[in-house]
Amino acid sequence: MNEETIYQYLKKKGASRRDFLKLCGTLVGAMGLFRSPLEGSDLLDPTIFESNTIQKIAHALENKPRVPVIWLEFQDCAGCSEALTRSQSPSLIDLVLNTISVEYHETLTAAAGFQAEANKEAIMQAYHGQYVLVVEGSIPTAGNGAYCTVGGRSALELLTEAAEGAAAIIATGNCAAFGGLPKANPNPTGAKGVWEIITDKPVVNIPGCPAIPEVFTGTLAHFVVFGSLPNLDDLNRPMTFYGKTIHDRCLRRPFYEEGKFALSFDDQGAKEGWCLYKLGCKGPTTYNACASIKWDAGLSFPVQSGHPCLGCSQPDFWDGGGFYQSQSAPLNSPEITAVGAAVGAGVAVGAAMAAGSAAQKKKVEAEEKRSES
Amino acid sequence: MNWNAFLEFTRGQLFNVALLFFIGGMVYRLVRVILLGWKRDRVPPAGSKLGGVVKTYLKGFLIWPFVPWVKRTFSRNQVMYLAGGLFHLGLFATILLGTPHMLVWKSLLGFGWPTLPLPIVDWLAAVAIAAMITLLINRRVNPVLKLISGPAEFFNWLFVFLPMVTGYIMTHHLWFPYEVLFSLHMLSVDVLLIWIPMSRISHFIFYFFSRTIHGTEFGKRAVNP
Ligand code: HEM
Ligand code: SF4
Numbered sequence: 001m002n003e004e005t006i007y008q009y010l011k012k013k014g015a016s017r018r019d020f021l022k023l024c025g026t027l028v029g030a031m032g033l034f035r036s037p038l039e040g041s042d043l044l045d046p047t048i049f050e051s052n053t054i055q056k057i058a059h060a061l062e063n064k065p066r067v068p069v070i071w072l073e074f075q076d077c078a079g080c081s082e083a084l085t086r087s088q089s090p091s092l093i094d095l096v097l098n099t100i101s102v103e104y105h106e107t108l109t110a111a112a113g114f115q116a117e118a119n120k121e122a123i124m125q126a127y128h129g130q131y132v133l134v135v136e137g138s139i140p141t142a143g144n145g146a147y148c149t150v151g152g153r154s155a156l157e158l159l160t161e162a163a164e165g166a167a168a169i170i171a172t173g174n175c176a177a178f179g180g181l182p183k184a185n186p187n188p189t190g191a192k193g194v195w196e197i198i199t200d201k202p203v204v205n206i207p208g209c210p211a212i213p214e215v216f217t218g219t220l221a222h223f224v225v226f227g228s229l230p231n232l233d234d235l236n237r238p239m240t241f242y243g244k245t246i247h248d249r250c251l252r253r254p255f256y257e258e259g260k261f262a263l264s265f266d267d268q269g270a271k272e273g274w275c276l277y278k279l280g281c282k283g284p285t286t287y288n289a290c291a292s293i294k295w296d297a298g299l300s301f302p303v304q305s306g307h308p309c310l311g312c313s314q315p316d317f318w319d320g321g322g323f324y325q326s327q328s329a330p331l332n333s334p335e336i337t338a339v340g341a342a343v344g345a346g347v348a349v350g351a352a353m354a355a356g357s358a359a360q361k362k363k364v365e366a367e368e369k370r371s372e373s
Numbered sequence: 374m375n376w377n378a379f380l381e382f383t384r385g386q387l388f389n390v391a392l393l394f395f396i397g398g399m400v401y402r403l404v405r406v407i408l409l410g411w412k413r414d415r416v417p418p419a420g421s422k423l424g425g426v427v428k429t430y431l432k433g434f435l436i437w438p439f440v441p442w443v444k445r446t447f448s449r450n451q452v453m454y455l456a457g458g459l460f461h462l463g464l465f466a467t468i469l470l471g472t473p474h475m476l477v478w479k480s481l482l483g484f485g486w487p488t489l490p491l492p493i494v495d496w497l498a499a500v501a502i503a504a505m506i507t508l509l510i511n512r513r514v515n516p517v518l519k520l521i522s523g524p525a526e527f528f529n530w531l532f533v534f535l536p537m538v539t540g541y542i543m544t545h546h547l548w549f550p551y552e553v554l555f556s557l558h559m560l561s562v563d564v565l566l567i568w569i570p571m572s573r574i575s576h577f578i579f580y581f582f583s584r585t586i587h588g589t590e591f592g593k594r595a596v597n598p
Binding site (some may be wrong): 258259315321342345353357 | 385584
């Protein structure tokens, strides 16, 4: 299967040369160049902008076999897979998915049980060092990994085994990237993101809840075409898509500047489309492409439809203050008992010190009297 | 530790500790001053204590400062008078009437109030920053101020200046990612909260405390032993 090139594979599926070149053009878009202004485009390989880019991509696809993908799911909801397979921009997603061959995916694989596991092992051996490992869901580390097992083996074990022979690792969704919901305080399963466990290989994080399908496929396309990973930020997220905050690109931003805020979900401000900062918007600190790529084929995104950004592409967003509590408010204000204790301590220490100085004053005065007499 | 986690720390635990230290520290300072002792009224006062207090506030706080020639504050050191006034104006406008700051108060007190549009707060913040720089230069140049300025005075300046500049840079999205400046803003605020009870910035409470005491003294018109 993988011996034929991507081009041959597409031809076999009935694609013409023209279709093929269209795919190459679409891939340029998929890599993050398909909406202007370009996000972090200054960080991309400048050769991408040369006129023969499409030819370069065509050349790569004519010579490269489809990339085998192993997709592991751990403590997840399959939401990232759902978002991808039900994406409203099927042409783009389909095209990218045509350049890979998903060999193992717990939700999508037709085979089941030991058969599926055996197939996965065969693929891992046959394509050792070549396959892309995609991880969805966090990895529980408490209780020796007992909180999540597949075929009787722990997620931790399955991940380390699969990571060993992977050419690239992509953690999709906030759970796989940063631990997500399972990691929320008090994190009973000791959930961790992939990059906290696999430290000897670069892990590309595509956080989001779920990850934006176009961002996932764009990153994958980069690997397929260039055989390398895109530029990453300090949280290992592709700069192309995570270079700017929601607030940076927000359509409600002028209202923020003017101080016009919606105060509830059905007041006049909400109807006028005013800024959602006071309703808890986390847009200013959230890096993702929602405001430019949007969802459902560019139809809308949460802030546009009237809901504050939850910050789902940031680490620990479940513990980052209430979803409807404004971002500048302290994460938790001190308990009334703690305030009482602080006041009590202030009074006690103050009174003790004052008593000490009073006693000293008396002593000094007594001594002065004695020396006078 | 990434900036995200650091922000969580400076907005969360560290802020909590700093706030409690601030509250405890200010209570301590007040208790110390109160327990220094009170003069008892040995004869019934001839005047009204309350009247004295009202008068002192009008003179020292609400009216006289804005009529600069009366107490010659202006003619003595114009820079201090103007820059000092503008600094306080900018400071209070930002921390009371800026939207993000009002929301801090709201989360702590349970109620909020209307705020000013960002560009107005922003200009006032810029004015306050410029005023602070002017005041620092004045302190380094004026011979009298030079004599009475020790390290504490410069720390006072620094620990107020840091939240102001980090807040300003953050609002303008300059140079650094937002969460970096947000973290530094919060860190500097936490430092300020811890510093205030140990420093003369505590005048924001003691000013009113001593004004009140002096007012009663001025107003009561009685002979003190
Ligand atoms: C818990 C305490 C505080 C919090 C949570 C906080 C939060 C913030 C936030 C979120 C902003 C940026 C708003 C934006 O991006 O538009 C900001 C701006 C600012 N903050 Fe604070 N702040 C605090 C205390 C202070 C204090 C004590 C000072 C001054 C000594 C201060 C001075 C400023 C200034 C000057 C600005 C810029 C305002 C502008 O240019 O419009 N902040 N603060
Ligand atoms: S709605 Fe959110 S992201 Fe948009 S301007 Fe307001 S705070 Fe920023």
